[in-house]
Amino acid sequence: DGGITQSPKYLFRKEGQNVTLSCEQNLNHDAMYWYRQDPGQGLRLIYYSQIVNDFQKGDIAEGYSVSREKKESFPLTVTSAQKNPTAFYLCASSTRDGVNYGYTFGSGTRLTVV
Amino acid sequence: GQNIDQPTEMTATEGAIVQINCTYQTSGFNGLFWYQQHAGEAPTFLSYNVLDGLEEKGRFSSFLSRSKGYSYLLLKELQMKDSASYLCAVNTNAGKSTFGDGTTLTVKP
Numbered sequence A: 001d002g003g004i005t006q007s008p009k010y011l012f013r014k015e016g017q018n019v020t021l022s023c024e025q026n027l028n029h030d031a032m033y034w035y036r037q038d039p040g041q042g043l044r045l046i047y048y049s050q051i052v053n054d055f056q057k058g059d060i061a062e063g064y065s066v067s068r069e070k071k072e073s074f075p076l077t078v079t080s081a082q083k084n085p086t087a088f089y090l091c092a093s094s095t096r097d098g099v100n101y102g103y104t105f106g107s108g109t110r111l112t113v114v
Numbered sequence B: 001g002q003n004i005d006q007p008t009e010m011t012a013t014e015g016a017i018v019q020i021n022c023t024y025q026t027s028g029f030n031g032l033f034w035y036q037q038h039a040g041e042a043p044t045f046l047s048y049n050v051l052d053g054l055e056e057k058g059r060f061s062s063f064l065s066r067s068k069g070y071s072y073l074l075l076k077e078l079q080m081k082d083s084a085s086y087l088c089a090v091n092t093n094a095g096k097s098t099f100g101d102g103t104t105l106t107v108k109p
Helices: none
Strands: A004-007 A010-013 A019-025 A031-037 A043-051 A054-057 A064-066 A076-078 A087-094 A109-113 B003-005 B009-013 B018-025 B032-037 B044-049 B053-057 B060-065 B070-075 B084-091 B097-099 B103-108
Touching: A004 A087, A010 A019, A019 A031, A019 A087, A019 A109, A043 A064, A043 B097, B003 B084, B009 B018, B018 B032, B018 B084, B018 B103, B032 B060, B032 B070, B044 B053, B044 B060, B044 B070, B070 B084
Parallel strands: A010 A109, B009 B103
Antiparallel strands: A004 A019, A019 A076, A031 A043, A031 A087, A043 A054, A064 A076, A087 A109, B003 B018, B018 B070, B032 B044, B032 B084, B053 B060, B060 B070, B084 B097, B084 B103
């Protein structure tokens, strides 16, 4: 079955560490996205990629980095420069224009700073 | 800038009908989506509107008025499992979606 897989489900980070969240899809979607969700709030866009080897900053890109070396994969690195990284991170994919069927989301990674 | 407004919380009774409103002001419009999100889970796609009017899909319907920057999600014959957050999202240029903060719906017996 086609889908989008995020790992790990839970992640704990010490102060000053970089951590990488994995996102893999086998839906043959061109576009992939990373969103952050804080309690009681909506989704805020971190980075997105419409095509391999290209990506754009979203609304809250500071302290994060991404790569898109393969169509199937869009990993997100949370760097030590991100001062408040504790949140629920959601990866999504879609056809390039993202219409008609919306986004398909992964099950999310819950990151906690300890 | 982008601005999407939804009520924070709503409560309704099992078997009833509830309407969740969404107003938006965005630079660029390529359609409006509604998603359902149960606590601790990922959002799932419910509906998509790009032209004015009503789209019906089973117990759920969604309406759009582009001139008013307004949409609503209508849930009929409410069930306990409909208790969730409902997210309104506007697809702007280049396939990027901006989300509202979501409306938490509680269905009571």
